Amino acid sequence: MRRIKLRMNEQRKYQVIKDLVDQHKNKRRAALTLDITVRQVNRLIRKYQDKGKAAFVHGNRNRQPVNCLTTEINKQIVTLYRSKYQDCNFKHYTELLNRREHLPVSYSSVYSRLTQADIYPPKLWRKTHKKRAKARYRAKHPTAKTKTVKQAVNYQLALEDAHPRRERCKYFGEEIQMDASSIVWFGTKKAALHLAIDDATGNLVGAYFDWQETLNGYYHVFEQILKNYGIPYRFKTDNRTVFNYETAKTKSENKDVLTQFGYACQILGVNLVTTSVSQAKGRIERANQTVQSRLKPELRLAGVTTIEQANHYLTATFIPAFNREFGQDYRQVTSTFEQAPDNRKINYTLAVLSPRVFDSGSTISFKHKYYQAVKASGELVCFMKGTKCLVIEALDGQLLVTVKDQVYALKELAKNAQHSPDLDVAAKPKRPKKKYLPPMSHPWKRASFLAQQRKAHYQHQYA
Numbered sequence: 001m002r003r004i005k006l007r008m009n010e011q012r013k014y015q016v017i018k019d020l021v022d023q024h025k026n027k028r029r030a031a032l033t034l035d036i037t038v039r040q041v042n043r044l045i046r047k048y049q050d051k052g053k054a055a056f057v058h059g060n061r062n063r064q065p066v067n068c069l070t071t072e073i074n075k076q077i078v079t080l081y082r083s084k085y086q087d088c089n090f091k092h093y094t095e096l097l098n099r100r101e102h103l104p105v106s107y108s109s110v111y112s113r114l115t116q117a118d119i120y121p122p123k124l125w126r127k128t129h130k131k132r133a134k135a136r137y138r139a140k141h142p143t144a145k146t147k148t149v150k151q152a153v154n155y156q157l158a159l160e161d162a163h164p165r166r167e168r169c170k171y172f173g174e175e176i177q178m179d180a181s182s183i184v185w186f187g188t189k190k191a192a193l194h195l196a197i198d199d200a201t202g203n204l205v206g207a208y209f210d211w212q213e214t215l216n217g218y219y220h221v222f223e224q225i226l227k228n229y230g231i232p233y234r235f236k237t238d239n240r241t242v243f244n245y246e247t248a249k250t251k252s253e254n255k256d257v258l259t260q261f262g263y264a265c266q267i268l269g270v271n272l273v274t275t276s277v278s279q280a281k282g283r284i285e286r287a288n289q290t291v292q293s294r295l296k297p298e299l300r301l302a303g304v305t306t307i308e309q310a311n312h313y314l315t316a317t318f319i320p321a322f323n324r325e326f327g328q329d330y331r332q333v334t335s336t337f338e339q340a341p342d343n344r345k346i347n348y349t350l351a352v353l354s355p356r357v358f359d360s361g362s363t364i365s366f367k368h369k370y371y372q373a374v375k376a377s378g379e380l381v382c383f384m385k386g387t388k389c390l391v392i393e394a395l396d397g398q399l400l401v402t403v404k405d406q407v408y409a410l411k412e413l414a415k416n417a418q419h420s421p422d423l424d425v426a427a428k429p430k431r432p433k434k435k436y437l438p439p440m441s442h443p444w445k446r447a448s449f450l451a452q453q454r455k456a457h458y459q460h461q462y463a
Contacts, residue, residue, distance in 0.1 A: 004053045004057065006057065013044070014048075017056075020041070020045070021048060027042070044056075069105065073105070074113050077105065077109075077110055077114070081093060081114060082119070084301075085297060087297045088122075088293070088297045089121055090107065090111050092293060092294050094106070095325075100301070122293065168199055168200050168202075169199040171233075171334050172198060172200050172201055172334065172335040172337070173200075173230070173233055173336040173337040174200055175200070175236055176236070177237075177281040178195065178197075178206075178236070178237045178284060179195060179281065179284045180192045180193060180217065180218075181193055181195070181288045182213060183292065185209070185295065185296055186296075186300070187306075191211055191310070192212050192213040192214075192217060193208075193291065193295075194208045194218055194220070195284060195288060195291065196284075197283055197287045198327075200333055201330045202287075202327045203328065204319045204327070205229060206224040207224075207315070208220040208221050208224070208314070209307050209314065211307070219261070219350045223346060224315070226268075226340040227343070229340075230335075230339055230340045231269065231270060231338040231340055232270055233336045234272075235272050235273065236275065237275075238274065238275065238281070260353065263353070263452050264350055267349055268349065291322070294318075295318055298318065346395070347395045347396050348395075351393055351395060353390055353392055354390070355449075356388075356390070356401075357387065358387040359385060362380075362381075362382040363413055364391065364410075366391050366399070366410075369412055370412070370413040371410040371412055372413055373408040373410060374409050374411045375408060375437075376435050378411075391410070400437070407437050407438060407439070408437070
C-alpha cells in the first residue's frame with residue numbers, strides 16, 4: 001500500500017475530521033477550529049469516508065502548471081546566455097530573448113533559471129557596495145566593534161558619505177548633462193562614447209563615437225541637439241584635465257574643450273557649468289553604466305566593426321530604443337529649447353579656432369601643413385610677416401582664416417606644383433570655382449576669442 005504524506009495544514013485538517021468521525025465530536029467546534037463552514041465540514045466528512053487519508057491531498061500536487069516553461073526552453077535560456085549573450089545583464093538578456101529569439105519569458109524566470117545554473121549577473125551591486133562601505137567605515141573608526149560597523153553600514157550613513165536623491169529639473173532642455181566613457185566598444189581598440197542626457201525626461205539627446213574624448217566628439221553631440229531639438233538652457237559637464245588646462249601655452253586646440261566649447265556656448269546663449277563631483281551629474285553617470293551594459297553586446301550582435309557603423313547604429317537604432325525603455329515622452333513636458341540656427345550657421349559656430357601668425361612667405365602652418373589665404377575667386381592674398389590671424393576649422397572640415405575684419409579661404413600649399421606651365425602643355429589647369437565665404441561676424445573676431453580664452457583659463461568663467 002502506497003504511503004501518503006500530508007503537509008502541515010493538510011495533516012491538521014485530516015486529524016480534526018478523523019477525530020470528529022471516530023469520536024462523534026461537535027461539527028460546529030470542528031468548523032471553528034478549521035475556520036470553515038459546517039457545510040464544508042460535511043463535504044470533508046464524505047471525502048474522508050470515501051477515500052480516507054488520500055482525500056486531503058491537494059489535487060494540484062505533482063501537477064505541472066499550465067504556464068510553466070518546458071524543459072527545452074529552460075535549457076535554451078541557459079545555453080543561449082553562455083554561448084551568445086554572456087556579457088548582457090539579466091534584464092537586457094530578457095528583452096533580447098523576446099526581441100531576437102522570440103522567446104516570451106519573464107525576467108523572474110530568466111533570473112531563476114540562470115542562478116540555478118550558477119550564472120550570476122555581471123555586477124553584484126549590493127554585496128560590492130556593502131563591502132566597500134564597511135572598509136571605509138573601518139578605516140575611519142579602527143577601534144569600532146563588528147556589531148557597530150554592521151549597524152552603521154546597514155542602517156545609517158554619514159552625511160559626507162551619503163548622496164541623497166534630488167529632484168529632476170522641471171523643463172525639457174533645462175539641463176543637459178554630458179560625459180564620455182572609453183572602453184573597447186567594438187573591435188579591439190578603445191573608443192570614447194560621448195553622451196548627452198536630458199535631466200528632466202531621462203532621454204538621450206545626443207551620442208557620438210570618437211577614438212578619444214575630444215572637442216570633436218562633443219561638437220557632434222552639440223550638433224545633434226541643435227538639429228533635433230534646438231538650443232538648450234544649460235550644459236553640465238565634468239571638470240577633468242581634458243576639459244580644463246591651467247595654462248594656455250601648453251594646450252592643444254583640439255583638446256581645449258572649455259575655451260572652444262564654452263565659446264560656442266557663449267555665442268548660442270547656453271550656460272556651461274562644470275563640476276568635479278560625479279554625484280552632481282548622477283543622471284549621465286548612471287546612463288553611462290546602463291549604456292555600457294547594453295550597447296556593447298548589441299554592437300557585437302549587429303556585427304559592427306567600424307566607428308562609422310557604430311555611429312549609425314547609435315542614432316538609427318539604439319537611442320530611439322533606449323528612450324522608449326527608460327525615458328519619458330518629451331512632448332508631454334514643457335520645453336525650454338529655443339529655435340536653433342540654420343545648418344550653415346551651426347557648421348561655422350561649432351568650429352575649432354586657432355590663433356596663427358603669417359611668416360615671411362605669406363603662409364601659415366596648421367596641422368603640419370602650409371596654407372595661403374585666398375579670396376572667394378581664388379586670388380592669392382599676401383600679408384606681412386608677423387600678421388596675426390585666426391584659423392577657423394568648421395565642423396565639416398572647411399578651413400577659413402580671419403585677418404582684422406575680413407574672412408578668407410585657405411588653400412593648401414603643396415610641396416611640389418601640380419602643373420608645370422613649361423612642360424605640361426596639353427593639360428590646362430582647371431579654373432578654380434568660386435568658394436562660399438561667410439560674412440564676418442562677432443564670433444570670429446580674434447580679440448573676442450582670446451578674451452574668452454583668458455577668462456576660461458584664469459578666471460574659470462566658461463560661458
